[in-house]
Amino acid sequence: MKPKIIVGAVIAIVILVAAALVIPRIYAANESSDIAAPTLASAPADRAGGEALDVNGQWEVVEGADSYAGYRVDEVLSGENVTVVGRTNTVTGEATVEGDSLTTAAVDVDLVSVATDSDRRDNYFRTIAIDTAAHPAAIFTVTQPVDLAGVSTTASDITLQGELSMNGQTRSVEVPAQLVAxxxxxxIAGYIPVTWADFGVEAPSLGFVEVEKAGAIEFQVALEK
Known part of the structure; x- marks a missing residue:
């Protein structure tokens, strides 16, 4: 075999090996996310305030760092177990409390701005997994009253019954959550267990990645009058 042919063969092999290593990283970094799931601690003493919070009235979501939402999903990427977390701070909504009862609430999450550590993964999410051009938002609506009596600076567990609308599909959901003043x-922080197929979400099938059929929509929202 001529030297030039040998060199060409070696270069070809190197390119194939490099592609095998690089292509999975085009989809995602081969590391689990270290972003913790949302959970609330009791308010620190210097932030607790001296009076009980009057919850009766109209409330709106505080936009910015105090409010966020997104998804968490496990996948196998190039043989490695990976946890992927995508989040956005573009969250809006409002709620009505009558007496001590949360009677209505709706939270709107901008799916277009949900981001992970990979632009290419995010593009897949926005164009193939979910058609965000047609369905740019996920909306959670409370459908049953929630008792807020005794809400305090100590975090307490609550359950929200509601409907989640995403990708043109609406499903009834039960939401484990925590609440603190x-x-x-x-x-309020919590998560919504989700089976992706129930919302017509197409999980990646790219040969080197296998995404779990279920995951969670996570959120933390701060509400102010």
């Missing part, structure tokens, strides 16, 4: 705001 902090600096005159109500902060």
């Amino acid at each position: 902090q600096d005159g705001t109500l902060v």
